[in-house]
Amino acid sequence: MAQQNAVELHDVVVRYGGTVAVDRVSLTAARGRVLALLGDNGAGKTSLVQVCTGFRRPDGGVARVLGLDPVAEHDALTPRLGLMAQSGGMYPWATAGEILDLFASFAARPLDAAMLVDRLGLGSVTGTRWRRLSGGEQQRLALAVALVGRPEMVFLDEPTAGMDTAARHTTWRLVEELRADGVSVLLTTHLLDEAERLADDVVIVRSGAVVATGTPGQLTAAAGVDRLVVRAQPGLPVPDVAVRAAGGGPPAAVSEDAPGEYTVDGELDAEAIASALAWFAAVGARVTAVNTRRRTLEDVYLSLTAPAVPGLRVNG
Numbered sequence: 001m002a003q004q005n006a007v008e009l010h011d012v013v014v015r016y017g018g019t020v021a022v023d024r025v026s027l028t029a030a031r032g033r034v035l036a037l038l039g040d041n042g043a044g045k046t047s048l049v050q051v052c053t054g055f056r057r058p059d060g061g062v063a064r065v066l067g068l069d070p071v072a073e074h075d076a077l078t079p080r081l082g083l084m085a086q087s088g089g090m091y092p093w094a095t096a097g098e099i100l101d102l103f104a105s106f107a108a109r110p111l112d113a114a115m116l117v118d119r120l121g122l123g124s125v126t127g128t129r130w131r132r133l134s135g136g137e138q139q140r141l142a143l144a145v146a147l148v149g150r151p152e153m154v155f156l157d158e159p160t161a162g163m164d165t166a167a168r169h170t171t172w173r174l175v176e177e178l179r180a181d182g183v184s185v186l187l188t189t190h191l192l193d194e195a196e197r198l199a200d201d202v203v204i205v206r207s208g209a210v211v212a213t214g215t216p217g218q219l220t221a222a223a224g225v226d227r228l229v230v231r232a233q234p235g236l237p238v239p240d241v242a243v244r245a246a247g248g249g250p251p252a253a254v255s256e257d258a259p260g261e262y263t264v265d266g267e268l269d270a271e272a273i274a275s276a277l278a279w280f281a282a283v284g285a286r287v288t289a290v291n292t293r294r295r296t297l298e299d300v301y302l303s304l305t306a307p308a309v310p311g312l313r314v315n316g
C-alpha cells in the first residue's frame with residue numbers, strides 16, 4: 001500500500017443475508033486529509049466504516065487502514081484509531097467523566113481529558129450517567145472518546161447529528177485542528193454544507209456503490225454554472241432574450257426578478273453566458289454587475305442520488 005494512503009479499499013463487499021449493502025467499493029483516503037463519505041440512508045456508509053475499523057469482516061475485497069488489515073491486525077490497528085460510532089458502544093450506567101477516563105486509560109499517551117471536557121462543553125455533565133445524557137451530549141462525549149487516545153486516524157460516523165449549533169461549530173474546529181496536526185479523518189454526514197466546509201475529498205455512495213469522487217471544488221466545477229445574474233437598467237425586453245443552454249438545448253429561462261436585476265437560468269456553459277452578455281450589449285444595456293452561481297455540492301449530490309418519484313397526492 002502506498003504510504004500516503006490512510007485507507008485503501010479494493011472491491012469491498014458487505015452482505016447482510018440477501019441484502020448487498022456494499023457492492024464492490026474501491027476508494028482511497030489520503031493521509032492527513034479529511035474525506036467525507038456521503039450517501040442517503042442505507043447507502044452503506046456505516047457498513048464501510050465498520051469494515052475500516054475492523055468491526056465487520058468484508059464478504060469480499062480487501063481493506064487496508066494505516067497499512068494494516070483491520071480484522072487480522074485489529075489489535076495493532078485499534079490503538080492508532082479513534083472511532084465515533086453512530087450509537088451505543090458505551091456503558092449506560094457509567095458517568096461521562098468515568099467513560100472518558102476509562103478510554104484515556106487505554107491509551108499510551110492520552111490527551112488531557114479535562115481539556116476535552118472543556119472544549120466540548122461537557123463540564124456540567126461529567127457526573128451524569130451515559131443513559132441520562134441528552135442526545136447531543138452523548139454525541140459530544142463520543143467525540144471526546146474518539147479523540148482522547150491521540151489517534152493517527154479518526155472515523156466519525158455522522159459526528160454532528162443531534163448536536164446544537166455551538167457544538168457543531170466546535171466539532172468542525174476540532175476536525176480542522178486534527179487535519180492541521182496531520183491526523184487523517186474519514187467522516188460520514190448528511191449535511192452537505194458540513195462536507196463542503198470540512199472535506200478535502202468527497203466520495204458519494206448510492207445503493208452500496210461509489211457514484212462520484214473528487215474534491216468539493218472538482219465536483220461542483222464539473223457541474224457548471226446554473227444561474228447568471230445581470231444588473232442593468234430596468235425594462236429591457238426580456239421576452240426576446242433567447243439564450244441557448246449548454247449542449248444546444250432549449251433556450252435558458254430569462255426573467256427580470258426585480259427592477260434592473262435579470263436572471264438567466266439553465267445549464268450555462270461559456271458559450272451560453274457569452275451569448276447572453278452579447279444580447280445585453282446589443283440592446284444597449286448599461287450593465288453594472290454580472291454574477292454567476294455555481295452549483296453547490298448539494299445540487300451535485302441530489303442530481304446523483306435523487307430517485308425519480310411520483311408527486312405526493314393526499315387528496316384522491
Ligand SMILES: Nc1ncnc2c1ncn2[C@@H]1O[C@H](COP(=O)(O)OP(=O)(O)OP(=O)(O)O)[C@@H](O)[C@H]1O
Pocket residue numbers: 016019020021039040041042043044045046047048
Ligand atoms: N445488521 C444488519 N442486518 C441487516 N441489514 C443491515 C444491517 N446493517 C445494515 N443493514 C442494511 O444494509 C444497508 C446499508 O446500511 P448502512 O447502515 O451501512 O447504511 P448508511 O449509509 O450508514 O445509512 P444511514 O445514513 O441511514 O446511517 C441498509 O439497507 C441496511 O438496512
